[in-house]
Amino acid sequence: GYGRFGVQYTDDGTNDSLDVTSRLRLQIDVSAESDAGVTFGARTRFQTAEGEGDTGMNGVRFFARTNGFEVGVGNIYGALENMPGMYDIDLGLTGLGYDYTAFNSRGDAYSSSGAGNSGDNGIEVIYSVGDFKAHVSASETSDRIAAVASYNYNGWTMAAAVQDSDNDVDTEWALSVSGNFGPAMVSLAYAANGDEDDVVNGVQGGDHIVLAARFDIGAATNIEAYVADADYFAETSYGIDFNHDMGGGTSLRGGVASLGDDTTRADLGVRFNF
Amino acid sequence: GYGRFGVQYTDDGTNDSLDVTSRLRLQIDVSAESDAGVTFGARTRFQTAEGEGDTGMNGVRFFARTNGFEVGVGNIYGALENMPGMYDIDLGLTGLGYDYTAFNSRGDAYSSSGAGNSGDNGIEVIYSVGDFKAHVSASETSDRIAAVASYNYNGWTMAAAVQDSDNDVDTEWALSVSGNFGPAMVSLAYAANGDEDDVVNGVQGGDHIVLAARFDIGAATNIEAYVADADYFAETSYGIDFNHDMGGGTSLRGGVASLGDDTTRADLGVRFNF
Amino acid sequence: GYGRFGVQYTDDGTNDSLDVTSRLRLQIDVSAESDAGVTFGARTRFQTAEGEGDTGMNGVRFFARTNGFEVGVGNIYGALENMPGMYDIDLGLTGLGYDYTAFNSRGDAYSSSGAGNSGDNGIEVIYSVGDFKAHVSASETSDRIAAVASYNYNGWTMAAAVQDSDNDVDTEWALSVSGNFGPAMVSLAYAANGDEDDVVNGVQGGDHIVLAARFDIGAATNIEAYVADADYFAETSYGIDFNHDMGGGTSLRGGVASLGDDTTRADLGVRFNF
Numbered sequence: 174g175y176g177r178f179g180v181q182y183t184d185d186g187t188n189d190s191l192d193v194t195s196r197l198r199l200q201i202d203v204s205a206e207s208d209a210g211v212t213f214g215a216r217t218r219f220q221t222a223e224g225e226g227d228t229g230m231n232g233v234r235f236f237a238r239t240n241g242f243e244v245g246v247g248n249i250y251g252a253l254e255n256m257p258g259m260y261d262i263d264l265g266l267t268g269l270g271y272d273y274t275a276f277n278s279r280g281d282a283y284s285s286s287g288a289g290n291s292g293d294n295g296i297e298v299i300y301s302v303g304d305f306k307a308h309v310s311a312s313e314t315s316d317r318i319a320a321v322a323s324y325n326y327n328g329w330t331m332a333a334a335v336q337d338s339d340n341d342v343d344t345e346w347a348l349s350v351s352g353n354f355g356p357a358m359v360s361l362a363y364a365a366n367g368d369e370d371d372v373v374n375g376v377q378g379g380d381h382i383v384l385a386a387r388f389d390i391g392a393a394t395n396i397e398a399y400v401a402d403a404d405y406f407a408e409t410s411y412g413i414d415f416n417h418d419m420g421g422g423t424s425l426r427g428g429v430a431s432l433g434d435d436t437t438r439a440d441l442g443v444r445f446n447f
Numbered sequence: 448g449y450g451r452f453g454v455q456y457t458d459d460g461t462n463d464s465l466d467v468t469s470r471l472r473l474q475i476d477v478s479a480e481s482d483a484g485v486t487f488g489a490r491t492r493f494q495t496a497e498g499e500g501d502t503g504m505n506g507v508r509f510f511a512r513t514n515g516f517e518v519g520v521g522n523i524y525g526a527l528e529n530m531p532g533m534y535d536i537d538l539g540l541t542g543l544g545y546d547y548t549a550f551n552s553r554g555d556a557y558s559s560s561g562a563g564n565s566g567d568n569g570i571e572v573i574y575s576v577g578d579f580k581a582h583v584s585a586s587e588t589s590d591r592i593a594a595v596a597s598y599n600y601n602g603w604t605m606a607a608a609v610q611d612s613d614n615d616v617d618t619e620w621a622l623s624v625s626g627n628f629g630p631a632m633v634s635l636a637y638a639a640n641g642d643e644d645d646v647v648n649g650v651q652g653g654d655h656i657v658l659a660a661r662f663d664i665g666a667a668t669n670i671e672a673y674v675a676d677a678d679y680f681a682e683t684s685y686g687i688d689f690n691h692d693m694g695g696g697t698s699l700r701g702g703v704a705s706l707g708d709d710t711t712r713a714d715l716g717v718r719f720n721f
Numbered sequence: 722g723y724g725r726f727g728v729q730y731t732d733d734g735t736n737d738s739l740d741v742t743s744r745l746r747l748q749i750d751v752s753a754e755s756d757a758g759v760t761f762g763a764r765t766r767f768q769t770a771e772g773e774g775d776t777g778m779n780g781v782r783f784f785a786r787t788n789g790f791e792v793g794v795g796n797i798y799g800a801l802e803n804m805p806g807m808y809d810i811d812l813g814l815t816g817l818g819y820d821y822t823a824f825n826s827r828g829d830a831y832s833s834s835g836a837g838n839s840g841d842n843g844i845e846v847i848y849s850v851g852d853f854k855a856h857v858s859a860s861e862t863s864d865r866i867a868a869v870a871s872y873n874y875n876g877w878t879m880a881a882a883v884q885d886s887d888n889d890v891d892t893e894w895a896l897s898v899s900g901n902f903g904p905a906m907v908s909l910a911y912a913a914n915g916d917e918d919d920v921v922n923g924v925q926g927g928d929h930i931v932l933a934a935r936f937d938i939g940a941a942t943n944i945e946a947y948v949a950d951a952d953y954f955a956e957t958s959y960g961i962d963f964n965h966d967m968g969g970g971t972s973l974r975g976g977v978a979s980l981g982d983d984t985t986r987a988d989l990g991v992r993f994n995f
Contacts, residue, residue, distance in 0.1 A: 176781070199765075203448070205719035211697070221765065221780065221839075224836055229501040235450060235469050246469060247467065477745075479993035506769065521743050521771060566771050
């Protein structure tokens with residue numbers, strides 16, 4: 174697991190605040206292997222954020238895996254959440270709003286604190302062979318079924334996704350490409366998240382496009398940045414961060430982002446792995 | 448602990464459903480031993496079932512143990528729950544309704560998710576000497592006090608129980624006998640769970656009788672089956688399952704049962720120990 | 722962590738009760754050290770008391786520490802709670818009301834079950850050099866800021882505290898001195914917890930003074946006792962206990978106290994460390 178703590182600044186144009194932020198994640202991975210070589214296992218997390226007390230185990234993801242083929246049930250990863258290009262950068266200490274994730278959480282995803290798709294007949298199949306990977310996930314949340322295929326070619330990863338859902342503002346399809354130019358990683362992702370005129374429970378549909386990059390600036394430090402726009406943004410979203418490796422699994426991280434809803438967020442702190 | 452996952456089918460005559468089922472149990476047993484040879488310890492579980500999120504530790508059972516003598520407090524096992532003959536089989540992946548448990552949960556029992564008899568002045572004494580075992584438990588739930596004595600003779604286990612309780616539909620007394628005929632285990636259990644005319648909070652009293660058996664059919668596979676009847680059943684309950692050991696602590700399990708309330712349940716899945 | 726269980730007797734003058742008492746504490750300390758020698762870490766607990774089920778992780782305390790200097794955030798220890806002289810004895814199995822803690826919990830403190838000052842911008846700095854130690858803590862609970870300085874001289878520890886708070890019945894200042902006379906430890910503590918005429922949410926202010934002592938009576942047994950008085954007590958509070966080490970991390974403990982609100986409490990039981 175890991176811990177992280179620091180300070181977070183938020184300014185929504187009306188009010189601003191500077192607060193302590195923290196998270197502790199204890200991840201428990203268990204498994205057993207049958208004589209025929211099939212691995213059966215489960216992942217669960219105990220995760221507590223600043224201000225939380227009496228926090229329990231989240232919903233569990235179970236899996237059976239053999240020869241590059243994996244079936245998962247319960248609190249599944251979700252094909253879109255796991256799609257290459259969606260989390261190519263991890264801004265600042267806390268993610269700073271995640272406007273750089275083109276599918277905008279409009280698909281099934283692993284939940285670190287709740288049940289996720291556990292109890293919702295969440296199921297997924299992941300298949301990898303050489304440079305090719307496919308991921309299909311389904312659940313009874315809006316009867317979603319999503320499929321992602323990705324291919325790695327000479328250090329470039331291309332991915333395409335389609336999703337069928339009863340929710341008009343869920344992601345319909347998405348594309349991404351990412352790869353390296355020397356010391357830089359560049360990522361471009363696009364998602365069609367319903368129609369701009371659709372509004373479901375206060376959530377508006379529309380297209381979402383993200384350009385993100387990471388640059389190494391020295392042996393232990395990198396900088397990440399993104400620009401993103403979406404039909405449901407009031408303005409263009411952008412942000413920049415730095416990550417400095419302090420050794421021993423510890424790092425200093427900080428960033429600032431101007432979000433699509435015109436909020437400014439900044440954070441600074443330490444992350445340590447254990 | 449262990450994990451298990453698979454599918455479960457239920458048909459209550461009006462509606463049927465086929466759903467993912469799962470459970471992850473992390474069991475924590477801690478203890479310390481005094482210089483005089485008394486072991487003091489505790490057991491607690493973190494257990495999450497399909498659809499649950501934010502699950503905490505259950506009530507804790509504490510014990511002091513020496514020379515075959517054990518005192519437990521808190522979330523106690525319970526004498527009836529722990530009586531030989533009550534869980535001689537474990538049907539399918541999930542238990543499939545447990546109609547084959549003659550005392551029908553009408554006594555104190557360890558709770559894997561709640562407090563159980565913790566906070567209820569639950570206390571129990573267990574004493575073993577040679578082939579003889581006695582178990583007395585008490586709590587303030589209906590002021591229950593239950594005593595079970597069991598004896599093992601040439602591979603046959605005989606057990607007798609009595610319980611005093613303020614609840615008219617709690618178990619009054621019970622008998623069981625179980626043992627092996629070559630590759631088969633056979634178990635017969637009877638419990639007097641109050642009078643057939645008594646109804647307390649919608650729970651009816653009456654007698655409950657169970658005949659259960661297990662047969663090894665090959666080196667790694669067995670089959671379990673039961674027939675049970677009770678005054679509070681609408682019809683005779685019966686079921687059958689199979690358990691196939693896949694090695695490495697993993698097994699494939701499945702079963703089907705026609706329950707006393709006329710519901711049909713079936714399950715199929717994998718269990719793995721870690 | 723540790724477990725403890727036994728019985729607790731309470732008599733408030735009107736009603737008396739004798740009940741099972743228990744607690745299980747699983748403490749998780751994690752950390753990582755940077756190349757420059759700074760340790761980053763976190764502490765969290767899973768703690769369940771008699772009668773509790775479904776108990777989660779408490780609020781987390783995070784820290785960065787180097788060369789006797791430590792910064793903590795989240796569910797902080799609190800300067801007053803951590804002040805020498807406040808918990809020089811630990812009466813009986815359960816603490817028996819803690820009337821011998823002069824600051825009377827009128828300052829920030831680590832919470833074993835809730836969020837504590839996590840989410841409340843709790844922050845603290847602890848600095849130790851040789852025999853000197855300083856501890857400053859602050860939070861948004863009544864905008865408390867507390868500072869404690871302590872010095873150890875020839876086996877005697879002297880400590881002084883001041884606190885600024887928006888709550889009139891919070892501790893304003895405190896003093897303590899404790900040390901050893903041969904086989905005995907003696908501790909004297911005083912806290913000014915607001916004015917005697919102030920009442921905030923039913924809590925009255927006033928001075929609180931405690932004299933406590935521990936005597937070794939044999940190789941494995943000691944006795945602790947205290948006398949305490951406070952403006953908000955109906956009568957003088959006093960108590961006595963014994964602790965007998967049974968080896969292997971196990972001990973037998975028991976005590977009796979007549980509290981300031983005229984309640985009598987007694988307990989007896991076992992504690993084991995693991």
